[in-house]
Amino acid sequence: xxxxxxxxxxxxxxxxxxxxxxxxxxxxxxxxxxxxxxxxxxxxxxxxxxxxxxxxxxxxxxxxxxxxxxxxxxxxxxxxxxxxxxxxxxxxxxxxxxxxxxxxxxxxxxxxxxxxxxxxxxxxxxxxxxxxxxxxxxxxxxxxxxxxxxxxxxxxxxxxxxxxxxxxxxxxxxxxxxxxxxxxxxxxxxxxxxxxxxxxxxxxxxxxxxxxxxxxxxxxxxxxxxxxxxxxxxxxxxxxxxxxxxxxxxxxxxxx
Amino acid sequence: xxxxxxxxxxxxxxxxxxxxxxxxxxxxxxxxxxxxxxxxxxxxxxxxxxxxxxxxxxxxxxxxxxxxxxxxxxxxxxxxxxxxxxxxxxxxxxxxxxxxxxxxxxxxxxxxxxxxxxxxxxxxxxxxxxxxxxxxxxxxxxxxxxxxxxxxxxxxxxxxxxxxxxxxxxxxxxxxxxxxxxxxxxxxxxxxxxxxxxxxxxxxxxxxxxxxxxxxxxxxxxxxxxxxxxxxxxxxxxxxxxxxxxxxxxxxxxxxxxxxxxxxxxxxxxxxxxxxxxxxxxxxxxxxxxxxxxxxxxxxxxxxxxxxxxxxxxxxxxxxxx
Numbered sequence: 266x267x268x269x270x271x272x273x274x275x276x277x278x279x280x281x282x283x284x285x286x287x288x289x290x291x292x293x294x295x296x297x298x299x300x301x302x303x304x305x306x307x308x309x310x311x312x313x314x315x316x317x318x319x320x321x322x323x324x325x326x327x328x329x330x331x332x333x334x335x336x337x338x339x340x341x342x343x344x345x346x347x348x349x350x351x352x353x354x355x356x357x358x359x360x361x362x363x364x365x366x367x368x369x370x371x372x373x374x375x376x377x378x379x380x381x382x383x384x385x386x387x388x389x390x391x392x393x394x395x396x397x398x399x400x401x402x403x404x405x406x407x408x409x410x411x412x413x414x415x416x417x418x419x420x421x422x423x424x425x426x427x428x429x430x431x432x433x434x435x436x437x438x439x440x441x442x443x444x445x446x447x448x449x450x451x452x453x454x455x456x457x458x459x460x461x462x463x464x465x466x467x468x469x470x471x472x473x474x475x476x477x478x479x480x481x482x483x484x485x486x487x488x489x490x491x492x493x494x495x496x497x498x499x500x501x502x503x504x505x506x507x508x509x510x511x512x513x514x515x516x517x518x519x520x521x
Numbered sequence: 522x523x524x525x526x527x528x529x530x531x532x533x534x535x536x537x538x539x540x541x542x543x544x545x546x547x548x549x550x551x552x553x554x555x556x557x558x559x560x561x562x563x564x565x566x567x568x569x570x571x572x573x574x575x576x577x578x579x580x581x582x583x584x585x586x587x588x589x590x591x592x593x594x595x596x597x598x599x600x601x602x603x604x605x606x607x608x609x610x611x612x613x614x615x616x617x618x619x620x621x622x623x624x625x626x627x628x629x630x631x632x633x634x635x636x637x638x639x640x641x642x643x644x645x646x647x648x649x650x651x652x653x654x655x656x657x658x659x660x661x662x663x664x665x666x667x668x669x670x671x672x673x674x675x676x677x678x679x680x681x682x683x684x685x686x687x688x689x690x691x692x693x694x695x696x697x698x699x700x701x702x703x704x705x706x707x708x709x710x711x712x713x714x715x716x717x718x719x720x721x722x723x724x725x726x727x728x729x730x731x732x733x734x735x736x737x738x739x740x741x742x743x744x745x746x747x748x749x750x751x752x753x754x755x756x757x758x759x760x761x762x763x764x765x766x767x768x769x770x771x772x773x774x775x776x777x778x779x780x781x782x783x784x785x786x787x788x789x790x791x792x793x794x795x796x797x798x799x800x801x802x803x804x805x806x807x808x809x810x811x812x813x814x815x816x817x818x819x820x821x822x823x824x825x826x827x828x829x830x831x832x833x834x835x836x837x838x839x840x841x842x843x
Contacts, residue, residue, distance in 0.1 A: 275657075276657055278657065278658055278660075278734070278792065279734070281813070282657060282660055282661060284661070291657075291661065302761065302764075306764065361636075362635070362636070384622070385622065387656075387657055387658055388656055388657055389638050389639070389656070390637070390638055390639070390654065390656050390663060391635060391636050391637070391638065392625070392626045392629065392635075392636035392638060393622060393625075393626055393638070396622070396623065396625070396626035396627060397626045397630060399627070400626065400627050400630035400631070401630070405594065405595045405707050405708045406594060406595075406623060406626075406627065407594050407623065407708070408594075408619070408622055408623045409619040409622070409623075409777075421711065423714065424592075424619065425619060425777050426533055426619050426777075427618075427619070427776055427777060427778075427780075427799075428716060428778070428779060428780070429716025429717070429770070429771075429777075429778065429779065430533070430534070430713065430714070430715065430716055431713070431714040431716075432591070432592065432710065432711075432712070432713055432714070433710075433711040433712050433713075433714060434592075434593070434594070434708060434709065434710055434711060435708065435709040435711055436595070436707055436708040436709075437707035437708070440707075440708075443622075443623075445777065446763075446764045449766070450764060450765050450766040482635065482637070482665050482666075482668050483665070483666065483668070484665045484666050485663060485664070485665040486663070486664050486665060487656075487661050487662065487663050487664075488661070488662045488664070489660070489661065489662070489815055490659070490660070490661075490662055490815060490817060490820065491815075494819070494820045495819065495820050495821065495822065495823070496809060496818075496819040496820070496821075496822040496823060496824055496825035497823065497824050497825070498814075498819075498824075498825050498826065498827070499824055499825065499826040500826075502828070503828045503829065503832040503833045503836040504836045504839075504840070506810075506826040506828050506833060506836070506837075507833065507836040507837040507839070507840035508840050509826075510787075510808060510824070510826075510837055510840070511837070511840045511841060513806065513808070513824060514752075514785065514806075517784075517785075517805070517806055519728065519752075519784060519785050519806065520752065520753075520841060
């Protein structure tokens with residue numbers, strides 16, 4: 266079982282995002298990029314499957330954000346191989362469509378029974394990497410997956426629907442699965458192990474092949490939403506805000 | 522007819538989803554902006570019982586095949602592609618949901634069309650259609666001209682009222698032969714798995730203290746538990762909290778979890794991403810606590826404060842005198 270996990274870098278959701286007024290796009294000059302949370306779940310699911318069935322896990326990421334640290338961390342967690350796709354313009358952002366094309370070019374010819382990736386990423390605007398990659402590979406895609414069982418040349422997956430409903434779907438391999446959550450939360454790895462991986466392991470580099478896919482749409486403009494369009498804001502210290510909330514709750518008979 | 526807008530209906534366990542009607546409402550707006558007709562695409566083993574509800578569309582294009590009885594991603598993709606091609610669609614709308622998201626990119630790739638994900642509205646300007654979409658968990662609004670000549674879009678849940686996508690009219694239904702290739706589909710639908718029972722039913726609770734990423738670490742769940750106890754409510758959470766294992770899946774509010782309609786929804790350290798807000802269609806009083814004044818939670822909440830969640834929770838528990 267050879268599993269490939271592509272990792273997308275997305276803006277850190279806890280950071281303040283700003284728009285560059287000249288381009289009308291996300292201001293990337295001070296933007297902190299982190300690996301997509303659902304891709305971390307995809308990696309965890311891949312490691313779980315490797316532990317169960319043997320095989321290899323290969324992590325692939327474009328050269329952006331703290332890619333080296335992310336890839337060494339993946340190796341420290343148990344991945345067998347890390348591939349960094351190099352290119353000079355990835356800092357400017359990589360659309361899902363372009364990323365799917367780049368990843369496809371990078372993994373063509375590699376042994377691959379299964380691709381696991383996040384169902385979606387925080388900054389997706391032009392599609393979802395897993396579904397687009399599956400099309401390029403000509404293999405089935407199933408997203409919103411929360412459980413994967415392998416039997417022979419098939420995978421039985423649990424696909425999540427609203428309200429706790431799930432469907433069980435079976436697919437022949439190879440296939441691409443969009444992971445919504447791994448069976449367990451992503452494993453923690455201590456810094457010492459990452460440091461050790463940095464010394465003893467290596468990251469393979471492959472030049473990115475420009476697939477000629479456009480990054481954005483012609484006249485796309487971004488804006489920040491207007492602050493607090495509906496909520497009446499309560500000011501003050503936490504203690505003062507707490508007093509105001511208690512008054513609101515009392516007014517409505519929500520507390521005694 | 523060329524240049525139609527196609528909305529691909531979503532069926533889960535034999536029922537059209539609410540989101541199908543939201544997407545039809547969006548399709549209606551888009552068809553109006555472009556001055557073209559609206560078609561609903563319906564896939565199933567026997568579409569007749571459900572197709573009649575799609576009267577907001579000018580016609581229903583149906584593909585019937587045993588493999589389409591329940592959602593089989595590979596079979597549905599083949600069928601959706603053939604219906605959209607038959608319609609000669611200008612734009613094809615999918616629900617931004619578990620099944621719509623599986624299909625949108627595949628159809629787009631096969632048509633050589635771009636995808637505009639996470640749309641929340643369509644407008645018209647100078648005879649052209651424009652999209653309004655969200656990204657980065659609703660923290661950024663994206664706008665532009667709808668790309669052409671053909672494009673695929675996903676419409677976020679709940680962005681328009683479902684009633685606007687319903688009609689008493691009975692639409693004409695045109696059946697399209699299932700495409701070649703259905704016989705060699707590699708995926709198989711095996712069955713539905715019901716949600717597990719047990720724990721409190723959060724959809725029946727009056728008071729919810731709901732926590733998100735802003736509580737920073739697992740140990741702070743205890744602060745939320747103390748606050749919930751002081752309020753006589755229970756603790757729920759957004760997706761990252763459940764995926765980290767800080768709360769059990771029975772406490773998940775949002776797209777993949779439960780819909781709640783409490784009297785009080787106290788959202789602590791929750792940004793209010795669309796996937797989360799889908800789970801809170803109504804609350805008598807919603808209060809949002811988030812350090813980011815632009816967080817989308819303040820669009821939904823009645824009251825808000827930008828203080829630190831970790832400081833607010835004990836302060837509020839203390840102010841309640843317990």
